Amino acid sequence: MTVVPLGIPRRLLEFTLDGERVRGAEGSTILDACRAAGKDIPTLCQGDTLAPKNACRVCVVEVEGSRTLVPACSRKAEPGMEVKTDTERARHSRKIVLELLASSVDMSTTPRVAEWIKEYEAKPDRFGPDAARLNEEPKIDNDLYVRDYDKCILCYKCVDACGDQWQNSFAISVAGRGFDARIAVEHDAPLTDSACVYCGNCIEVCPTGALSFKSEFDMRAAGTWDESQQTETTTVCAYCGVGCNLTLHVQDNEIVKVTSPHDNPVTHGNLCIKGRFGYQHVQNRD
Amino acid sequence: MNADARRTRKRDRTPKTYTRLTHPLVRDSREEPFRQASWEEALDRAARGIERHRGAFGMFSCARATNEMNYVAQKFARVVMGTNNVDSCNRTCHAPSVAGLSAAFGSGGGTSSYEEIEHTDVIVMWGSNARFAHPIFFQHVLKGIRNGARMYAVDPRRTSTAEWAESWLGLNVGTDIPMAHAIGREIIHAGLANVAFIERATSGFEEYKALVEPWTLSLAEKVTGVPAAAIRELAHAYARAERAQLCWTLGITEHHNGTDNVRALINLSLLTGHVGRYGSGLQPLRGQNNVQGGGDMGAIPNRLPGFQDILDPDSRLKFESAWDTVIQPHYGLNLTEMFEAMEEGTLKAVYCIGENPAQSEADSEQAVRRMRQLDFLVVQDIFLTKTAELADVVLPATAGWAETDGTTTNSERRVQRVRRAVTPPGEAREDIDIICELAARLGHEWKYADAEAVWNELRSVSPDHYGMTYERLEEHQGIQWPCPSTDELEPTYLHGRLWEKDPTRRGMSAPFGIVQHDPPVDLTDEEYPIRLTTGRRLDSYNTGVQSGSFASPLRRGEFVELCPEDAERYGVVVGEEVQVTSRRGSVVAPVWIDTALRPGLAFMTMHFPDEVDTNQLTIEANCPIAGTAEFKASAIRIEKLPVATVVTNVR
Numbered sequence: 040m041t042v043v044p045l046g047i048p049r050r051l052l053e054f055t056l057d058g059e060r061v062r063g064a065e066g067s068t069i070l071d072a073c074r075a076a077g078k079d080i081p082t083l084c085q086g087d088t089l090a091p092k093n094a095c096r097v098c099v100v101e102v103e104g105s106r107t108l109v110p111a112c113s114r115k116a117e118p119g120m121e122v123k124t125d126t127e128r129a130r131h132s133r134k135i136v137l138e139l140l141a142s143s144v145d146m147s148t149t150p151r152v153a154e155w156i157k158e159y160e161a162k163p164d165r166f167g168p169d170a171a172r173l174n175e176e177p178k179i180d181n182d183l184y185v186r187d188y189d190k191c192i193l194c195y196k197c198v199d200a201c202g203d204q205w206q207n208s209f210a211i212s213v214a215g216r217g218f219d220a221r222i223a224v225e226h227d228a229p230l231t232d233s234a235c236v237y238c239g240n241c242i243e244v245c246p247t248g249a250l251s252f253k254s255e256f257d258m259r260a261a262g263t264w265d266e267s268q269q270t271e272t273t274t275v276c277a278y279c280g281v282g283c284n285l286t287l288h289v290q291d292n293e294i295v296k297v298t299s300p301h302d303n304p305v306t307h308g309n310l311c312i313k314g315r316f317g318y319q320h321v322q323n324r325d
Numbered sequence: 326m327n328a329d330a331r332r333t334r335k336r337d338r339t340p341k342t343y344t345r346l347t348h349p350l351v352r353d354s355r356e357e358p359f360r361q362a363s364w365e366e367a368l369d370r371a372a373r374g375i376e377r378h379r380g381a382f383g384m385f386s387c388a389r390a391t392n393e394m395n396y397v398a399q400k401f402a403r404v405v406m407g408t409n410n411v412d413s414c415n416r417t418c419h420a421p422s423v424a425g426l427s428a429a430f431g432s433g434g435g436t437s438s439y440e441e442i443e444h445t446d447v448i449v450m451w452g453s454n455a456r457f458a459h460p461i462f463f464q465h466v467l468k469g470i471r472n473g474a475r476m477y478a479v480d481p482r483r484t485s486t487a488e489w490a491e492s493w494l495g496l497n498v499g500t501d502i503p504m505a506h507a508i509g510r511e512i513i514h515a516g517l518a519n520v521a522f523i524e525r526a527t528s529g530f531e532e533y534k535a536l537v538e539p540w541t542l543s544l545a546e547k548v549t550g551v552p553a554a555a556i557r558e559l560a561h562a563y564a565r566a567e568r569a570q571l572c573w574t575l576g577i578t579e580h581h582n583g584t585d586n587v588r589a590l591i592n593l594s595l596l597t598g599h600v601g602r603y604g605s606g607l608q609p610l611r612g613q614n615n616v617q618g619g620g621d622m623g624a625i626p627n628r629l630p631g632f633q634d635i636l637d638p639d640s641r642l643k644f645e646s647a648w649d650t651v652i653q654p655h656y657g658l659n660l661t662e663m664f665e666a667m668e669e670g671t672l673k674a675v676y677c678i679g680e681n682p683a684q685s686e687a688d689s690e691q692a693v694r695r696m697r698q699l700d701f702l703v704v705q706d707i708f709l710t711k712t713a714e715l716a717d718v719v720l721p722a723t724a725g726w727a728e729t730d731g732t733t734t735n736s737e738r739r740v741q742r743v744r745r746a747v748t749p750p751g752e753a754r755e756d757i758d759i760i761c762e763l764a765a766r767l768g769h770e771w772k773y774a775d776a777e778a779v780w781n782e783l784r785s786v787s788p789d790h791y792g793m794t795y796e797r798l799e800e801h802q803g804i805q806w807p808c809p810s811t812d813e814l815e816p817t818y819l820h821g822r823l824w825e826k827d828p829t830r831r832g833m834s835a836p837f838g839i840v841q842h843d844p845p846v847d848l849t850d851e852e853y854p855i856r857l858t859t860g861r862r863l864d865s866y867n868t869g870v871q872s873g874s875f876a877s878p879l880r881r882g883e884f885v886e887l888c889p890e891d892a893e894r895y896g897v898v899v900g901e902e903v904q905v906t907s908r909r910g911s912v913v914a915p916v917w918i919d920t921a922l923r924p925g926l927a928f929m930t931m932h933f934p935d936e937v938d939t940n941q942l943t944i945e946a947n948c949p950i951a952g953t954a955e956f957k958a959s960a961i962r963i964e965k966l967p968v969a970t971v972v973t974n975v976r
Contacts, residue, residue: 182876207467207489231878236863238460272746275733277389277726278866280611281439281462282735284802287727287746294727294747303802305439305735311460312864312879313872320874321707321724323344324750 054120063116069100070111078124081133081155083140083246084194085112088301088308089204092195097136097155100124108132134159142170145189148248148259173221177256180229183237183316185256190249191222197241197250198222205309210234211241222249239315243298243308252296265290273300276314281305283314294318342874343708346721347751350709355697359719364752368759371676371718372766374701375406378674383663384411386624387679387756388616391731391743393779394756395615395622396630397771398678402657404650405764409626409635409657410672414680415616416660420951421578422609423620425587429595429835430820433620433632437570437606438737438805438817443468445604447566448476449559451590452501452576452957454484457863459574459610462736466572477559479504480576481858482928483921492558495923496549498856498958499845501577505589506842507545508560510537512596517564522598526823526834533592533837548842564597568604575612575860579957581846584950588838595835601820611736612867614726618734621790621806622783626657631787647786661952667695674701676763678756679722683711684868685931687954688909689940705759708870711934721753729755731776732798734806738819740793741803845958846946849925853908853960855891857927859939865932872932883937884917885963886928892918895963904964905929910941913966927961 049065056072063072068091073080084095091113099108103121108129123129137156141163146152156163163170177187193213201211210233214223224233242250251259258264269290276283284303288296297315301308349367350359362370375382384402386395395413402411415423423433430436442448442465455463463486470476470489478487479494479501487493496504512518513534523530542553549556563569571594577586591600591607599605611617623630629652633640641652658666664686666672675696686692696702696715704716713719723729728749734740749755757779761771773779777795784791792808807815825831849856861867864877885905887897897903897916905912905927914929914937922928929939946955 181878183878203471205464207464235878236460237878270746272744273742274726274744274746275614275735275741277614277724277871279459280613280616280736281459282614282733282737282739282741282803283461284741285726289746292747300802305737305739305741305803306461307464309461309464312877313866314461316877317864317866317872317875318727320343320871321345321727321747323342323874324347325344 052116052118054116054118054122056122057124067116068112069109069114069116069122070098072116072122073100073111073124080111080124081151082112083149083192084196086196086244089196089199089244092199094194095136095140095192097133097140099129099132101126101129130159134161137161138163138165140192142166143172144192144247145187146247148190148251149246178230179253179256181231181237181253183253183312184239184242185251185253186230187249187251187256188221190247192247192249193220193222194246196244196246200240200244200309205307206236206238206240208234208236208238210236237312237316238310239312240309243310254295258295264295269295276310278313278317283310285310285314287318293322343710343870345707345750345753346709346719347753348721349752350719352717355715355717364754367718367720368762368766371703371720372763374703374717375674375676375763376767378701379406380408381671381673382406382408382410383658383666383672383675385660385675385677385680385682386411386413386619387725388413388415388613388619389679390615390725390756391729391733391776392615392618392622392740392783393731393776394678394725394729394760395619395624396779396783397757397760397773399623399630400648401676401760401764403652404648405767405769407651407653409653409655410663411624411657412626412660412663413616413619413624414613414660414682414685415620415625416952419575419578419609419611419616420659420953421583421587421948422573424584424951425591425838426607426609427632428584428588429591429838431833432819434617434738434806434819435606435608435736436600436819437604437608439465441604441606441817442466442474442570442572442608443472445469445474445566445568445570447562447569448474449479449563449569449571450476450486450490451479451571451573453572453574453610454480454482454486454860455572455574455610456485456489458612458861459736460863462610475562477562479559481923481926482860487921491562492555494551494555494559496551498858498926499580500549500842501580501586502582502589502840502842503540503545503548504551504556505593506537506540507542507549507556508563509533509592509596510540511542511557511560512564512593513537515561515564517561518596519598522823523596526831527595527837528834529837529839532839536839536841563593563599566599568602569597569599570604570606570608571599572608572610574610576957578609578951578953579859579955580953581946581948581955582840582843583948583953585838585840585843588840592837595837601818601823603816603818606818608736614735615733617736617738618732618740621734626659630783631789633787644786659952661947661954664692664695667698670698673699675699676703676705677712677716678705679707679725681710681712681868681870683715684934684938684940686945687940687943687956688945689934689938690910691945705756707753710870720759721751722759723749723753723755725756729776732780735803738805739803740790740798740806742795742798846955847908847944847958847960849960853906853962855925855927855961855963857905857907857929857942857959857961858957859929859931859943862930862932865930867931868934869932883914883930883933883939885914886917886919886922887963888922888924888926889918889920890924891927891963892916895965897963897965902966904966905942905961906964907942907944907959907961909944912937912939912941927963931956
């Protein structure tokens with residue numbers, strides 16, 4: 040008879056964080072330790088359900104003895120490590136990252152970015168108006184979700200969520216290389232001609248709102264999107280018997296968006312087309 | 326698929342969408358149209374109509390609504406109406422799984438948890454296109470595959486689930502038992518049976534051994550159409566695995582001998598000891614959000630809440646004293662039998678909550694005809710469905726998952742909280758409120774402050790649920806039954822007892838099911854040469870009443886799907902409308918070509934009954950044990966229409 044696999048017991052490691060001695064479980068990252076200690080490190084490409092991609096570099100910290108700055112989201116804590124999160128060098132690097140991203144990409148719907156730009160005194164405008172990378176219209180080719188690549192920071196989270204980490208549909212990938220790199224479906228076709236199954240698990244992980252519910256996109260365009268007026272209630276999907284947890288975002292008694300808790304044992308934040316978008320029947324009220 | 330082919334995917338269709346019911350509707354006779362009524366009037370009429378037929382009453386409870394609502398609904402049937410005639414649409418899908426599992430293990434739930442499939446070695450997906458029908462469960466399967474598990478798909482169609490398989494065993498429809506028996510025989514003959522487990526925890530092995538002996542690999546190849554080597558490979562992989570999961574869906578259960586099919590699969594787990602351990606188990610994937618919970622709550626004709634047998638005097642006594650009533654000491658009629666009783670005139674009044682049997686039953690024309698024979702029908706739903714259109718009184722209810730508080734139970738037996746997020750429209754009221762109003766009019770004043778009060782009453786009578794307070798459900802993001810203690814959690818898998826050394830702790834041994842092959846009732850012949858099987862698509866759900874309302878880019882409406890060879894034989898092309906005829910009915914549907922099908926095999930769904938009523942074709946040949954109809958195997962023929970009408974507005 041087999042027993043439940045427990046894995047090798049995890050030791051607690053001791054290291055120094057901004058001069059204070061902290062303990063973290065073996066295998067945890069510097070970011071985990073920072074968050075446990077209540078330190079606010081900005082992140083964009085980091086996802087709690089995804090393997091670290093090290094793409095945006097906004098979470099860099101300084102580690103004693105390391106030539107370069109290290110990304111907190113992926114670097115594992117080691118015993119005796121001396122980590123400094125708030126040095127001039129780390130702050131300067133974050134400021135440059137924010138300036139480069141915010142000058143080339145529309146970050147108006149990226150949560151918290153305005154706050155960070157202020158905190159790090161970043162000045163994205165100094166590169167002038169020509170820094171914008173794409174300047175193209177949002178792609179609206181179906182009734183469920185919109186792709187606004189002017190807001191894309193190339194963090195690859197949607198590629199990973201659509202690919203082998205969760206959905207395994209492989210509809211999304213990177214087209215082009217170098218400065219021409221961009222997120223696209225195969226042959227850069229409309230979504231409706233791709234392998235997309237409209238699960239919306241890419242929207243769930245998108246950090247900037249480049250991928251969004253059409254309901255949210257339309258309401259933002261009409262100026263009616265108001266998160267302060269929204270409630271979030273977690274319930275269970277009404278379709279098949281798997282029992283996925285849905286968090287319904289409701290504004291004025293209308294469901295406007297559906298997400299799923301990332302720590303839920305059934306979904307890990309993922310849904311299918313029915314759970315994500317199949318709510319309209321409830322509000323066919325007249 | 327190239328872009329041109331994709332563009333022809335959709336035709337212009339005006340899908341039927343349903344608008345929410347906001348007021349009670351009544352009428353004096355079925356010839357009249359409905360008129361809006363007050364709640365008072367509608368409830369009085371409903372109560373009078375039901376009361377008139379005490380003794381000839383049936384309750385259709387709802388596998389989509391909460392546990393709390395199902396508990397109150399079955400209590401209404403048993404206490405207010407004094408009948409065990411209560412059932413739900415679990416009858417049309419997974420009742421055979423419940424019947425088969427409880428015959429073998431004494432409990433009708435899947436034995437494993439989703440997480441375990443990520444840590445198993447071999448996964449068998451039998452008659453299940455989980456990639457489409459249970460996409461988030463399939464993500465756990467994909468994790469398992471990425472962790473090194475080998476997956477085998479057993480399905481007549483080469484589905485999108487099969488695309489992930491080590492090997493696809495494309496058996497003929499309705500030959501699951503020959504396949505299972507051949508696998509069993511091969512395991513025995515190769516010396517791979519788990520002798521110690523068989524001796525200790527099972528009974529009837531010698532009989533089983535004799536039963537499967539004729540099913541050699543070569544005979545199985547003849548009957549199932551699957552090469553002997555492929556069957557042998559699956560047998561060896563399953564038996565040699567340290568841990569293995571056997572999952573099935575409606576491809577196993579929606580047959581006239583669905584329970585036998587389930588028993589044949591369970592036999593394989595008993596033969597190899599792949600049950601009752603972490604990572605090894607049996608997983609029937611349930612089709613509705615609360616089909617597991619509906620049964621657990623006693624909304625079935627043979628069990629009281631907590632899966633307690635009605636024939637057991639002690640169980641009855643417990644409920645009789647808790648409810649201050651007398652419980653009929655015999656099983657009630659199941660959904661299938663209730664429909665037969667309508668025809669015979671022994672069932673005259675039905676209270677139907679949230680079900681749409683007018684479109685979901687096999688041979689739907691017969692189902693509608695039978696419901697028209699009822700003297701009184703009250704339907705409680707969120708839409709004016711095809712079933713509600715037949716009613717005398719229609720009561721507007723709330724959508725369980727978004728407009729009420731409560732719990733539902735999923736395929737891994739996890740009870741999870743459902744919460745009210747939006748306010749229901751108009752005068753729509755919660756199911757439990759409505760049932761209690763009717764109970765009051767019939768002399769039973771039930772007072773439930775809220776859903777939690779109902780839940781706590783259920784906890785007091787069901788030991789398996791006793792430990793699940795709302796507070797704990799919130800804390801653990803749902804708890805799996807059994808949960809008898811308010812302090813502890815049980816293992817994630819069932820039947821660990823079978824591995825105990827001490828016979829008293831091991832309990833009842835699990836009997837092998839002695840089941841014979843019985844081919845589908847609706848035979849193919851020269852007149853009806855094609856085997857039609859049915860199933861689900863990714864973006865649609867059952868009769869489409871709910872899923873029809875969102876604009877899925879994947880949806881293309883109903884087609885009859887054929888393999889390229891058959892399309893060529895009949896000279897039909899994609900989009901061409903053809904006459905599809907079975908021994909029961911005939912429909913017109915456009916053709917779609919799918920290379921995942923084989924010559925002689927066609928596929929349709931039940932998602933668009935307002936466009937193409939597929940269930941006019943299906944056969945109401947029922948499993949004698951569970952009452953589930955053989956949706957998966959009809960015999961049809963395809964005929965070109967007199968003047969070929971290729972749908973011109975294909976875009």
